[in-house]
Amino acid sequence: MEHYEFSPLGDSGMIVNMGEEIDRKTLEKVTALSAYLEEHPFDGMTEYVPGFTTVAVFYDPIKIYNQSINEFPYEAVVKTLKQILSKLSTRKQSESRVVDIPVCYGGKFGPDLKEVANHAGLTPEEVVRIHSGTEYMVYMIGFAPGFPYLGGMDERLAVPRRPSPRVSIPVGSVGIGGKQTGVYPIESPGGWQLIGKTPIKLFRPEEDQPSLLRAGDVVRFQPISREEFERLEVGD
Amino acid sequence: MSIEILQPGLSTTIxxxxxxxxxxxxxxxxxxxxxFALRMGNLLVGNEEGAAVIEATLIGPKLLFHEDHLIAISGGDLSPKISGKPVPSWRPVWVKAGSVLAFGHAQKGCRAYVAIAGGIDVPIVMGSRSTYVRAKLGGLEGRALKAGDRIPIGKTNADCFSLDKKGDAPFSTVSWSIGENAIPSYENRSVRTIGGPEFKDFTEESQTRFYEDEFQIAPQSDRMGYRLSGPDLQLKKPKEQISEAVSAGTIQVPPGGSPIILLADRQTTGGYPKIGYVATIDLPILAQKKPGDTLRFQNITVKEAQHALLLRERAINQLKCSIKLMKTGGFKRV
Known part of the structure; x- marks a missing residue:
């Protein structure tokens, strides 16, 4: 069994460290533990939250205490997780799910596309081709409901955030901030450079799985026309 | 069954x-x-412990009761009054139809809760009725309450107090309440804190000051988190930090050197060094602190923090039994 590090996240949570580097191997371990906890939550567990290199496990110390004798909740949870992790190493990894996200680039949906192109020394068309020609890995959902932290953007597209953030960015806006790209799942203020917009909802509070994406997914952006955007938006 | 908001107060949410x-x-x-105030308020009116209530902040709302309701006010003291008469907190209160419950300014603490028998019956979104204003989720249309709102109240649990409901008094109550010693010491300026994973990465000076100095809650503090001003906390050397989950009570320190305590509406993940975690047991004390108040961090272990929680849970269980007993006992008008 591999060695994992445990550390307290306050008195009702625990961080399981699955690796030092943000890479595919660590992500696979994070995804495997998350998938196990999703299917087999242990008694007293409240929820789990996958991170880049960690899985946070939240628990109710009172419930844990009531079902374990002579053990402090933190130690009881470490023990339970060690058992789970020892079983986990033999599990087969499942294939990544691929999610296509249609994006209408430029125009009023992507007011900063030209600026990104100028900064990169490329044409707007080249920016669109590079951005939509890359496969992105979803490392973690966080920051805002349904917001994916994506890995894998072509470094040529890296561009500093806007000097002053916009007060309100429309839902579905696709942006670049530094070396990261992402989609704004809810209307919010933000400083990213906006290059396009998707008619697809990344955050759907009424659904069982409110986040369209989850850690471990592969994302591809597909360029669409203004007409297609409107058709998809109406059909939604 | 509904309660009408006449004045919303500063920031009143479900x-x-x-x-x-x-x-x-x-x-x-x-x-x-x-x-703590949420659980107690609900227990006092016979609701599920986690039922939806009204949370008032600093300047409370003015509420008009269109029907008779059993309520309990808990948490901080925002000077609640009905028809000019102070309403006692931490006990069941029977409010007559047509009465207006008006909060004044904060006397003690920062947040007051109004639990209503039957609970507030707004739609459940992702397992909860809580309002999250930033994403426009839950509560009433995902926003803070405003004048003219009608708050729907659920069916009253049959397991409810039989207070003296006769007479013309705008409200009646009982002669007992949750004891002072069972309520968290809201005035306490010291909050118990567990060392965080990056505590050791701060300079010796910062480590010492963190536990010895006082911090003041800055004006830009809200349900998401409290910004603190106080000693400058700096890392020995800059550290590459990978974002991961955070918890209620996590104390993170951005490069500016002023810590932020993450609270109820915190983002799910964070990427700043974590110098410590306020223990769950003392989150109610934090909730009742307002901008300008000062606090200190008192170092305890995870084991001590969990032990304190177990002791409080035992005390709450005793309170539950007592409340049950009082339900069957007699009631006096005040």
Missing amino acids: QDSGRNGYQKHGVVVGGAMDP
Whole structure:
């Protein structure tokens, strides 16, 4: 069994460290533990939250205490997780799910596309081709409901955030901030450079799985026309 | 059954025990800032402990009761009055139809809770009725309450107090309440704190000052978190930090050197060094602190923090039994 590090996240949570580097191997371990906890939550567990290199496990110390004798909740949870992790190493990894996200680039949906192109020394068309020609890995959902932290953007597209953030960015806006790209799942203020917009909802509070994406997914952006955007938006 | 908002107050929202289980989707937990006051208020009116209540902040609302309701006010003292007469907190109160409950300014603490028998019956979104304003989720249309709002109240649990409901008094109550010693010491300026994973990465000076100096709650503090001013906390050397999950009570330190305590409406993940975690047991004390108040961090272990929680849970269980007993006992008008 591999060695994992445990550390307290306050008195009702625990961080399981699955690796030092943000890479595919660590992500696979994070995804495997998350998938196990999703299917087999242990008694007293409240929820789990996958991170880049960690899985946070939240628990109710009172419930844990009531079902374990002579053990402090933190130690009881470490023990339970060690058992789970020892079983986990033999599990087969499942294939990544691929999610296509249609994006209408430029125009009023992507007011900063030209600026990104100028900064990169490329044409707007080249920016669109590079951005939509890359496969992105979803490392973690966080920051805002349904917001994916994506890995894998072509470094040529890296561009500093806007000097002053916009007060309100429309839902579905696709942006670049530094070396990261992402989609704004809810209307919010933000400083990213906006290059396009998707008619697809990344955050759907009424659904069982409110986040369209989850850690471990592969994302591809597909360029669409203004007409297609409107058709998809109406059909939604 | 509904209660009308005549004046909304400063920031009045519908809150319950929070949206648990959705952090993996990036959805904040939210819920009542003072979980103790939430539980007690609900127990006093015969609700589920985590039922939805009204959370008032600093300047409370003015509420008009269109029907008779059993309520309990808990948490901070925002000087609640009905027809000019002070309404006692931490006990069941029978409010007559047509009465107006008006809060004044904060006398003690920062947040007051109004639990109503039957609970507030707004739609459940992702397992909770809590309002999360930033994403326009839960509560009433996902926003803070405003004048003219009608708050729907659920069916009253049959297991409810039989207070003296006769007479013309705008409200009646009982002669007992939750004892002072069972309520968290809101005035306490010291909060118990567990060392964080990056504590050792701070300079010796910062480590010492963190536990010895006083911090003041800055004006830009809200349900999401409290910004603190005080000693400058700096890392020995800059450290590459990878974002991961955070908890209620996590104390993170951005490069500026001023710590932030993350609270109910915190984002699910954070990427700043974590110098410590305020123990769950003392979150109610934090919830009742307002901008300008000062606090200190008192170092305890995880074991001590969990032990304190177990002791409080035992005390709450005793309170539950006592409340049950009082239900069958007699009641006096005040």
